[in-house]
Amino acid sequence: MIWNKEGSQALNKKLFEEEKPKDLVIKDSEEVLFYSVEDIKNKVIQGDAFKVLKKIPQETFDMVFIDPPYFLQLSKKELKRWNVKTTVNGVLDEWDKFSSFEDYDRFIENLLLEVKRVMKPNATLWVIGTYHNIFRVGKIMQDLGFWILNDVIWVKTNPMPNWLGVRFTNATETLIWAVKDKSVKKYIFNREYAKSFGIGKVGANVWVLPICGRSERLLDEKGQKLHSTQKPIELLKRVILTSTKEGDLILDPMAGTGTTGYVAKALGRDFVMIEVNPKYVKGIEERFKKSLKITDKNVINKGVIQNYIRTGDTLKLIQEEFSKMEGKVYKQLADDLRKKLVKYYGG
Secondary structure, eight states: OOOOHHHHHHHHHHHHHTSOTTOSEEEOOTTOOOOOHHHHTTEEEESOHHHHHTTSOSSOEEEEEEOOOOOOOOOOOOOBOTTTOOBOOOOOOGGGOOSSHHHHHHHHHHHHHHHHHHEEEEEEEEEEEOTTTHHHHHHHHHHTTOEEEEEEEEEESSOOOOSSOSSOOOOEEEEEEEESSTTOOOOOOOHHHHHHHSBTTTTBSEEEEOOOOTTTOOBOTTSSBSSTTOOOHHHHHHHHHHHOOTTOEEEESSOTTTHHHHHHHHTTOEEEEEEOOHHHHHHHHHHTTSOOOOOSSOOSOHHHHHIIIIIHHHHHHHHHHHHTSOSHHHHHHHHHHHHHHHHHHOO
16 A cells, blocks of 8 residues: 555545544544644544554654553452442453453553654653553563663552452552663653652652542443543642653553543643543543643642551551550550650651
């Protein structure tokens, strides 16, 4: 097949003229053979990421954030909360199902290859996952030549409760931060932001923040979660502020509810998002009707973080032990000890 650039540009122009200038969403089609940066900047492309990415020029983006399927392989068995007897809504979506690990690995590898092509030479890539998939993703990234700069551990202050008690409570997710290869040096890293978001005096690579709360979670017409794994605004704020500058162009090829672009716009960055599910795209459109006001400061209280990490379990145990005893003396001892521990560890 011979590709005529001039003819394709003319066809693209006609197709895009049919879209309203201020439309947020572009619906991909087979007639569109390529996208210029101006065509897609600050747009959501409704379409298959693998097909859409092939139409985007190489070395386009300053940063990429990928929230891929985790391949959780959860059982369909209904899980009830013991106290209130309500059902736990797990991730049972079709997009999280693969026939095998090999099938999943091919999916991730093909996605990373396309993403690598559209990254600028000094761009960075973030990929998030849990223990179910992140180790496989990391290996594939290294096999493809990506150079891992850091992992960042997201510690959830309100994780899914451990109903069965047969494993550790799963309270973390891991973000891998990487560049295209080992030779890349001049990538963006905003050290002061990183330090303010991390824990301790050195700003370590641990982010303590809650999962997406009810106030920001998108709901469907039945009042249920629109997307089972919507990421919190605070998480994407940290990703964007630590690894981009104003005016940078950010890609999210599996946008879900559009948190990446929503936060990018609020922070003065440009974005391109790709999402295949019309239900999620509609949710993004509704979400963007309300402007996001956001601060670049750490909105999670440092004292809360330190107590959660260092003293939470100790203080809880102390309170429980003293609560078993009677008398004001023991209560006073417990209060005094608590104050000393909090003062020592910070809070």
